Amino acid sequence: MKKKTVYICNNCNYESVGYMGKCPVCNTWNSLVETTIVNKKDSKISKREVLEKKTVRRLGDVESTNSHRIVTSINEFNRVMGGGIIKDSVTILSAKPGAGKSTLLLQVANDLATMGYKVLYASGEESESQIKSRADRILKNVHTNVWVVSDNSLxxxxxxxxxxxxxFIIVDSIQTFTLEAFPSSRAGSPTQTMECAYELVKRAKDPQRPRAIFIVGQMTKEDELAxxxxxxxxxxTVLIIEGESGEELRTLLTTKNRYGSTGEMGFFNMGEEGMVSIDNPSEYFITKRENDSLVSGSAITVVREGTRPIILEIESLVSDSFTPYPSRIGxxxxxEQLNTLVSILEQRGGIKLYDKNVVIKTTGGIKLxxxxxxxxxxxxxxxxxxxxxxxxxxxFISDVGLTGELKKVPSLDARLREIDRMGYKRVYIAPGGIKASKYKNLEIKELKTLREVINSCFK
Structure with missing residues (x-):
């Protein structure tokens, strides 16, 4: 066992054999921390013996694990993961405090346990009794295949x-664990965080015993992974849970996924029973009204979140302004986008808004x-x-140019199939590129300009 002293930057993880006042990589002053590294490898191992541990294989002979997915009963979680959990994958989940990280992973753990898999839930933040209290609150039955340990030593x-x-292994959270090989580094430091992560990745990627590992990562004040x-x-895979603490809606977003689509989004209701999957968002984000009950200031569109089209309701409120500069709240x-659309409506639609306040929002708070x-x-x-x-x-599914002309949008066919599935009868789009005969119950109105759409809708 050998020991050596190095200096590691706590901002970018740059390693130096000597101390420097300024990190040459990230240009941060006084960020190099003295760290003792213990090398447990036997120095007598020959180069030949080390090389014999790894062999070169043809790419075509390597078995792909992407098709071997474990599908849980939580549909929105499966979607965000790319269709299920890969057996030798490492996923990190981050969110603000109280967003539901531990709750969601505990539900996933119990769901996997009911399928016959053995799950270890390791927490460095909560005691075993705290984890059990949460499990009793959100789970009907805690399966015997779920093991729990509260310890800060990895x-x-x-x-x-x-x-x-x-x-399956759940580590909550990575910033609270330490390795004895790095005694001079505290928990949460770049050295401890990265070395702990390396050890976990090594366990997950073991070809003889692959495991799926979920790591909880803390979030900074800037809403970024710490x-x-x-x-x-x-x-x-990197997953982010978004949602305000006072609201029930939670959004699970993937910002990186080697086994699926980046940007995929899942929706959940946060309640007493934990995170409940919203399997039909197109119905969830629409206000249910009777056919003859018309409300001004409401319009329907279809947005794409990841690979899925979602029907969304947009609401507006226009009021008189008694100041020289009316409000534009989106x-x-x-x-800037709202101001552009208001200008188009004024100039190309013939509707003056210079003395009106305009407020825009979506049902559920989905970003446009x-x-x-x-x-x-x-x-x-x-x-x-x-x-x-x-x-x-x-x-309404169309972009509007500064000239007031309607513009085509990508994935229009998938959007039309979604509104046809949900029973909508009429859609306004830009002209060209769509076979109306494909949608028997949907009237497709292809118009050229914004003025034509306004005249068609309001006569």
Whole structure:
């Protein structure tokens, strides 16, 4: 066993044999921390013996694990993971405190246990009794295949893994664990966090005994994963839970997925029974009204979250302004984007808004990042101005150019299939590229300009 002293930057993980006042990589002052590294490898191992441990194989002879997925009963979780859990994968889950990280993983653990898999839940933040109290609250029955340990030593956790031999491992959270080989580094430091993560990845990627590992990562005040950026590069999947603590809606978003689509989004209801999967978001994000009950200021569109089209309701409120500068408030979109759409409506739609306050939001607080929702936003504002409701079975899917012309949007066929499935009767789109005969119950109105859409809807 050999020991050596190095200096590691606590900001970017740069390693130096000598001390420097400024890190040459990230240019941070006084960030190099003296660290003692213990090398447990036997220095007498020959180079030939080390090389014999790894062999070169043809790529075609390597068995792909992407098809061997374990599908849980939580549909939205499966979607975000790319269709299920890969047996030798490492996933990190991060969110603000109280968002539901531990709750969701405990539900996943119990679900896997009921399928016959052995699960180890290792916590460095909560005691075993606290974990059991949460389990009693959100789970109907705690399965015997779920094992729990409360310890801050990853060395002890690794011994527990060897003893229990679990199929799935949950580590909550990585910033609270330490390895004895790095005594001079505190828990949560870049050295401890990365070295603990390396050990866990090594256990997950063991070809003789692959395991799926879920790591909980703390979040900074800037709503980013705490620790060095290398931690995100190390794991296979990065999941983020978004949602305000006072609201029930939670959004599970993947920002990285080696086994699926990046940007995939799942929706959950956070309640007394834990995180409940919202399997039909298109129904969830729409206000249910009778067909003859028309409300001004409401318009329907279809947005894409990941690979899935979701029907979304956009609401607007237009009121008189008694100040020289009327308000433009977009709770679900950038103010610059809202100002652009208001200008288009004024100039190309012939509706003056220089003395009106305009407020826009979406049901559920979904962010409007696609141009496909622009026509719906404009029509929602027009409906609020005219005090005339748009029929509840009408949808708008189009971008609107500065010239007032309607523009085509990507994945239009998938969006039309979704509104056809949900029973909508009429949709306004840009002209060209769609075979109306494919949608027997859907009237497709292909118009060229915004003025034509306004005249069609409000006569």
């Amino acid at each position: 060395d002890n956790i690794l011994e527990n893994i060897d003893e229990i031999d679990p199929d 620790g060095v950026r290398a931690l995100e590069h190390l794991v296979d 709770e679900s979109m950038r103010r 990042t696609e141009q496909a929702s622009n026509l719906s936003v404009i029509m929602s504002i027009a409906s609020s101005i005219f005090q005339k409701g748009i029929p509840n079975d009408t949808v």
